[in-house]
Amino acid sequence: MSVKEAKDRIAEILGNRLAATRAVRAEHARNEAHFPEAMPDAVAFVKTTQEVSQVLAVCHEEACPVTAWAAGTALEGQHLPTRGGLVLNMMAMNAVKAVSPEDMDAVVQPGVTREQLNEDLRATGLFFSVDPGANASMGGMAATRASGTTALRYGTMRDNVSALEVVLADGRIIRTGTRARKSSAGYDLTGAFIGSEGTLGVITQLTVKLHGVPEAISAASCAFASVADAVQAVVTTIQMGIPIARMELLDTGYIEALNVRFGLQLPDTPHLFLEFHGSDDSVREQAETVGTIVADCNGTNFFWKTRAEDRNALWQARHGAYEAMGAMHPGRRSVVTDICVPISHLPDMIEAARSDIDGSTIPGAIIGHVGDGNFHAQLMVQDGNMEDLKIAKNLANRMAQRALDVGGTISGEHGIGQGKRDLMEAEHGAAWDVMGEMKHMFDPRGILNPGKLIRD
Secondary structure, eight states: OOHHHHHHHHHHHHGGGEEOOHHHHHHTSOOSSSOOOOOOSEEEEOOSHHHHHHHHHHHHHHTOOEEEESSOOOSSSTTSOTTOSEEEEOTTOOOEEEEETTTTEEEEOTTOBHHHHHHHTGGGTEEOOOOOSSOOBHHHHHHTTOOOTTHHHHOOHHHHEEEEEEEOTTSOEEEEEOSSSOOOSSOOHHHHHTTSTTSSOEEEEEEEEOEEOOSEEEEEEEEOSSHHHHHHHHHHHHHTTOOOSEEEEEOHHHHHHHHHHHOOOOOSSOEEEEEEEEOHHHHHHHHHHHHHHHHHTTOEEEEEEOSHHHHHHHHHHHHTHHHHHHHHSTTEEEEEEEEEOOGGGHHHHHHHHHHHHHTSSSOEEEEEEGGGTEEEEEEEEETTOHHHHHHHHHHHHHHHHHHHHTTOBSOSSSOOTTTSGGGHHHHHTHHHHHHHHHHHHHOTTOOBSTTSSSOO
């Protein structure tokens, strides 16, 4: 049993769609964050569920590691083949197989990206709501239980996937869930695979929920003298039950970076970026109420944007924040972390994180989907500087521990991968071992995405 034997057998199935050149392997060894390159032995470009089944059956027999790969945008190294073996490139499985406007759902393959799906839906009056910023693949978003800027109103991938087709480690093809809006028929296997990061099976098809495009959409930005004032405005808005669609915090570091990269000309202070969905009247009422809250929390420069081009410019800048920070700090790489806490603890958590960063020797900035208690820190370390990396990881661990102390979680949306695996026991205790037992049941030979999420 060996990787070489697996490669030889898979070549008979896929022909020249099994690639082992250094260039192709190197493309699947890199990531956007700080993790070292991890070179696979070969890359399989699959096109059908049946091919995935055949490839996994071979890898199961030969004990060959398999790491599923799609858009490659994960930030905790989930998609890196840290044990070598085979990368399963899913991007050719990119068909929108069915759209049902009446039932408000769609059936898609895992290589479909969120932007591709929404482009296909333009004529239907519907849209897919989960927006993590990057143009991620649907399979990867499900595997990492992604969320993003719109989760406050529309929920995360957990809330927007109703059924899956999954290939297990031994090649068996199973289907979980249904197109019905609810079910009480047995275990929730769909929920087990969402967020499993490719450690339990490979997702080959998803049924996702769609939402109606709102009659009216508007956006706003506002400035604050301090992060504490901005977060207090968030907490007040949520407690008043205002059905806001997006509520994003950007601290001074991010605003400075966005002003340089996108020419926004915003005051160099913490900001909230907001979006309102509904009817013309309800959107206006939401904006007016939030404007009053902002003023009560010492906010200024409340600019309400109703034109599509103004809204698009604002969110283009927000989604480009990661790259903007990188451009502000040439020669440095990003260590990105996120936590999620009960909303009442959010002000203290952000203030403590900001204080830690300011007291360190590395630059960093805080951004977040603060309406649901989730925020991120992007810590900039000198490329190759192990002391910087140690400092950044210590800062991230301190944020995570504070989140656990108040009943929060070590990750609200980035997932665990290899970056946060050493924090899993602190959050889950004995339940982490139960996850390992589930992993062994689904994947007894341990071939699926080894080195991630589960204890070795």
